[in-house]
Amino acid sequence: MNPAHQAQLEAALQQVTGFIYPNEAELHWSILVVIYPYITGLVAGAFILASLEKVFKVKDLQPTYRLALLTALAFVFVAPIPLQAHLGHPERAFEIFLTPNPSSAMAMFGFVYAWYLMVVLLLEIWFEFREDMVRWRQQSRGLKKLFYWLISLGSRDVSPGAVAFDHKAVYAITILGIPSAFLLHGYVGFIFGSVKANPFWSSVLMPIVFLFSAIVSGISLVLILYYITTLLRRKTLDQKCLNALAAFLFYALIIDLSLESLDFIHRLYESEESIEILAELIFSKLFISLAIVQILLGTIGPLLLLAFALFTGLPNELKRLAFFIAAIFVQVGIFSTRWNVVIGGQLFSKSFRGLTAYKLELGGQEGLLTALGLLILPFIILYVLLKLFPPWDDARTDTKPTEG
Amino acid sequence: MSKTYERREFLADLVKFPCATLLLGVSGPIKALASAGNEYQASEHNYAMGVQIEKCIGCGKCVEACKIENDVPMEPYYFRTWVERYIIYTDGEVSVDSPNGGINGFPPVESDKDILRTFFVPKLCNHCENPPCVQVCPVGATFKSQDGVVLVDDDYCIGCRYCIQACPYGARFLDPRTHTAGKCTFCYHRITEGLLPACVEICPTQARIFGELDKLSTPLNRMMRQSNIQVLKAHMNTEPKVFYSDLDGEVR
Numbered sequence A: 001m002n003p004a005h006q007a008q009l010e011a012a013l014q015q016v017t018g019f020i021y022p023n024e025a026e027l028h029w030s031i032l033v034v035i036y037p038y039i040t041g042l043v044a045g046a047f048i049l050a051s052l053e054k055v056f057k058v059k060d061l062q063p064t065y066r067l068a069l070l071t072a073l074a075f076v077f078v079a080p081i082p083l084q085a086h087l088g089h090p091e092r093a094f095e096i097f098l099t100p101n102p103s104s105a106m107a108m109f110g111f112v113y114a115w116y117l118m119v120v121l122l123l124e125i126w127f128e129f130r131e132d133m134v135r136w137r138q139q140s141r142g143l144k145k146l147f148y149w150l151i152s153l154g155s156r157d158v159s160p161g162a163v164a165f166d167h168k169a170v171y172a173i174t175i176l177g178i179p180s181a182f183l184l185h186g187y188v189g190f191i192f193g194s195v196k197a198n199p200f201w202s203s204v205l206m207p208i209v210f211l212f213s214a215i216v217s218g219i220s221l222v223l224i225l226y227y228i229t230t231l232l233r234r235k236t237l238d239q240k241c242l243n244a245l246a247a248f249l250f251y252a253l254i255i256d257l258s259l260e261s262l263d264f265i266h267r268l269y270e271s272e273e274s275i276e277i278l279a280e281l282i283f284s285k286l287f288i289s290l291a292i293v294q295i296l297l298g299t300i301g302p303l304l305l306l307a308f309a310l311f312t313g314l315p316n317e318l319k320r321l322a323f324f325i326a327a328i329f330v331q332v333g334i335f336s337t338r339w340n341v342v343i344g345g346q347l348f349s350k351s352f353r354g355l356t357a358y359k360l361e362l363g364g365q366e367g368l369l370t371a372l373g374l375l376i377l378p379f380i381i382l383y384v385l386l387k388l389f390p391p392w393d394d395a396r397t398d399t400k401p402t403e404g
Numbered sequence B: 001m002s003k004t005y006e007r008r009e010f011l012a013d014l015v016k017f018p019c020a021t022l023l024l025g026v027s028g029p030i031k032a033l034a035s036a037g038n039e040y041q042a043s044e045h046n047y048a049m050g051v052q053i054e055k056c057i058g059c060g061k062c063v064e065a066c067k068i069e070n071d072v073p074m075e076p077y078y079f080r081t082w083v084e085r086y087i088i089y090t091d092g093e094v095s096v097d098s099p100n101g102g103i104n105g106f107p108p109v110e111s112d113k114d115i116l117r118t119f120f121v122p123k124l125c126n127h128c129e130n131p132p133c134v135q136v137c138p139v140g141a142t143f144k145s146q147d148g149v150v151l152v153d154d155d156y157c158i159g160c161r162y163c164i165q166a167c168p169y170g171a172r173f174l175d176p177r178t179h180t181a182g183k184c185t186f187c188y189h190r191i192t193e194g195l196l197p198a199c200v201e202i203c204p205t206q207a208r209i210f211g212e213l214d215k216l217s218t219p220l221n222r223m224m225r226q227s228n229i230q231v232l233k234a235h236m237n238t239e240p241k242v243f244y245s246d247l248d249g250e251v252r
């Protein structure tokens, strides 16, 4: 038995208010399980943003299309790691694939994930970049040449017919991809929303709330990345593109806020057995992370800032800065949304008579450092992806006109 | 008792059909077959427990017996069974406690306020007929046995803890030694041998009654016929198989 863990449980027991079932001293889903929906949300959101450009022909978003795809890919690689790491027996995780229990929402994770990664993201990116990969291979030598040859699966055909086929394939996969992205994250919401034992989680709205917060987080992340990468590359930001991103972010935030409010009002109005303990939870343990960070700083603040920047005659330079700041606050807000759902949902007793506590450790398998590492990892992967598959228009071959 | 009956029946059949006996030949195989009929048949049972609230004195012996019998970690965060004390004051306030699961009994009530009523509620896994823990387990490590007992396969559990989240009763914990889910098994190793669960056996007031749900002439069924029976959180539709007599509405 791990003495540090026992000491932690003892400390948690000291902070209990009211009555909890004796087995509830331990909080079971830690910060790693917060990171999991945060990351899958970013994946789904970034992908949906990319689809806007492809399927709905929002041409203004073209500069971010490929960046959004690679962002989704970088994050999707990391998505299963926190899940795996929090298991008591990570080495048995493959049992989920071998003998899944069909009635378990969690058992479907592997399949949803594999479908999304293999069939949707990888295929779409492959077709999108195929022509470039062929040309990059021609232009490079040595190991790099071999790499592009392998990754393009040896394809060489860049005739107009082949390229047209690529475009058609990308279009078709995107159409398949939109419901898949909805599935990926809506499903994560279902994992929580279907737990009837937990009144804080149990809600049919949960998958939809998750989905829209995912869209919000994806758009804001791509906005941040586009802003930073463009400045780092000393290129000029495309104002039209930024405006479009900010506008989509604004509308998605409004839908997100409306859904959350609906959920809140619904609970308040129905006023079920659990309402008292949930109110106590929100006004004590979750007040800062929910009322202040998630709602005020993460939603209302950015909404006002975006509205101000979008609908007043602000000079472009200030506008861009306002978009950027709003997007950063949205990210913080979304992270606390995930925190409030996952951790908040475990801070009250199922006897509805008391509250427990969660103390985040610094080190250890489920500590803050591991969490930070997992949050940084996708950016490292993204950096490598951006080096290998530069998504910028100017990196594309000059022999053909650039278009989405 | 059903086991001896089967065995007797089998032997009687052998007498009735001497040819079969002859065919079987030597007595060795007969013995083997006879004892095979003695094996535990899960499908012939449907276990449940009755708890008589008015009989429980909160001594906590069941909690202790359970921990010892089932090698449950002694630390105060892991319980297969525990006892809660409810104190309902005249002003309507309800106070509940379960210090260390009630394993050492309960301290005297400190408050000066007037008390309306107090009582103890022993709790454990309800071996739900419709168990959410089984529904959510991604690998099927948690399962319902044919005799109605909900069990965890330690060699299979991946320690994802989804079942702990899904149980509305706080009946599960993660065993810190095996990193797998732990819970009450109705002392499966005992009941399959025809013994009673440890908590039932040790209870000095016989507040706990264990038995077959589908057989009429058992103490459990007598209790269920003669008392006002409730289950915990009936609205969850888990169909618990731990039945309480005269359970107070305050108990959750």
Ligand code: SF4
Pocket (backbone or CB within 6 Å): B124, B125, B126, B127, B128, B131, B132, B133, B134, B150, B166, B167, B168, B169, B170, B171, B172, B183, B238
């Ligand atoms: S009481 Fe909890 S652990 Fe026991 S069967 Fe019901 S849901 Fe499962």
Ligand code: SF4
Pocket (backbone or CB within 6 Å): B136, B137, B138, B139, B140, B141, B142, B152, B156, B157, B158, B159, B160, B161, B162, B163, B164, B180, B181
């Ligand atoms: S902790 Fe074990 S028994 Fe519980 S749901 Fe996960 S795999 Fe199943």
